[in-house]
Amino acid sequence: AQKFIEHACNCQGGSCSCTDASCGCPVYVGFHFYAYDCQPESFGGYTALDSRLKAVAAIMEKYPFVKGAIVNEVGMLNCAPESLNPICVPNSGKYPASATSDHSCPSNDQLPNGMASFIDKIFDYVINAKTSDGREVVKGFSWFNQDQDGGTYNLRLFNDDGSINKAGEAYMAACARWRR
Numbered sequence: 001a002q003k004f005i006e007h008a009c010n011c012q013g014g015s016c017s018c019t020d021a022s023c024g025c026p027v028y029v030g031f032h033f034y035a036y037d038c039q040p041e042s043f044g045g046y047t048a049l050d051s052r053l054k055a056v057a058a059i060m061e062k063y064p065f066v067k068g069a070i071v072n073e074v075g076m077l078n079c080a081p082e083s084l085n086p087i088c089v090p091n092s093g094k095y096p097a098s099a100t101s102d103h104s105c106p107s108n109d110q111l112p113n114g115m116a117s118f119i120d121k122i123f124d125y126v127i128n129a130k131t132s133d134g135r136e137v138v139k140g141f142s143w144f145n146q147d148q149d150g151g152t153y154n155l156r157l158f159n160d161d162g163s164i165n166k167a168g169e170a171y172m173a174a175c176a177r178w179r180r
Contacts, residue, residue, distance in 0.1 A: 001029045002059050005066065019065035027066055028139065029056045032073040033122075036081035037093030038105035038153070040118060043081040049122060053129035057137045068139040071126070075144035075155045076105060076118060088151040103147065103154035104167065115153065116170035119143075123174035141178075143171060 009016040009025035018025040031052060035045025056069040078097040079088040090097070097103040104115045111117040129137035147154040157168030164172070 001031075001056070002062070005029075005059065005063060009063070009065075011063070014062065016063065016065070019063075025065075028068060028070045029059060029066065030070045030072055033071055034073075034075050034077045034152075035118065036077050036079060038076060038095040038108060038114075038118075039093075039110050040076075040121070041110045043083070046121060046125065049125050053125060053137050057129060057131045060131050060135060060137065061133070068135070068137050069129075070140040071138060072140065072142045073144050074122065074142065075146075075152050076115065077151050078103075078148065078153045079151055090148070090151050097148055097153045102165075105153055113166065113170070115155070115167040119167060119170040119174055123178060127178050 005011065005026060006016075009018045009023075011017075016025070020027060033049050033052065035048075036043045040046050053069065056066075060066045060068060077088050078090045078093070079085065080093040082088075085092060091099075095106055095108065100106050105111050105118065107114050113120075126138045126141055131137065143157065144150075144152060144155045145157055146152060147156050155167070157165065157171050159165050
């Protein structure tokens with residue numbers, strides 16, 4: 001993202017001739033984030049998110065016109081990680097969605113409250129991501145909110161009857177903590 005910004009914003013020596021969208025310069029860094037197989041610690045999901053947020057913070061510090069990150073698709077993939085299988089084959093991991101009645105992450109040692117635990121923890125990273133001068137890194141965050149679409153678990157925040165499920169409750173509580 002930094003190299004793209006430097007090219008699009010005509011940056012040389014830390015100075016840019018273009019610093020807004022009117023001349024084609026992006027002011028946000030967008031990315032998707034997914035962890036794998038209901039094991040965000042074992043397979044480095046949390047570490048990957050933290051690394052990406054720190055990289056955006058570094059870009060914001062080098063180029064203050066960059067306003068932050070828009071994490072526009074977040075969830076959990078229902079497959080073994082790319083390090084074990086380069087193609088996400090649904091239900092290929094230790095915790096297949098097909099093995100649970102709601103097709104979501106079961107409670108396990110890394111997610112004691114299933115998907116709700118994952119949501120709580122990733123929002124900790126979102127809320128705590130700041131530049132060295134205190135600017136918040138994350139400006140937008142969107143949960144994928146689909147049921148087994150694109151190799152995911154059931155990421156919906158509502159039950160079939162429209163009631164809010166445990167993941168939805170965790171998402172609302174996390175958003176309230178973030179207070180965006």
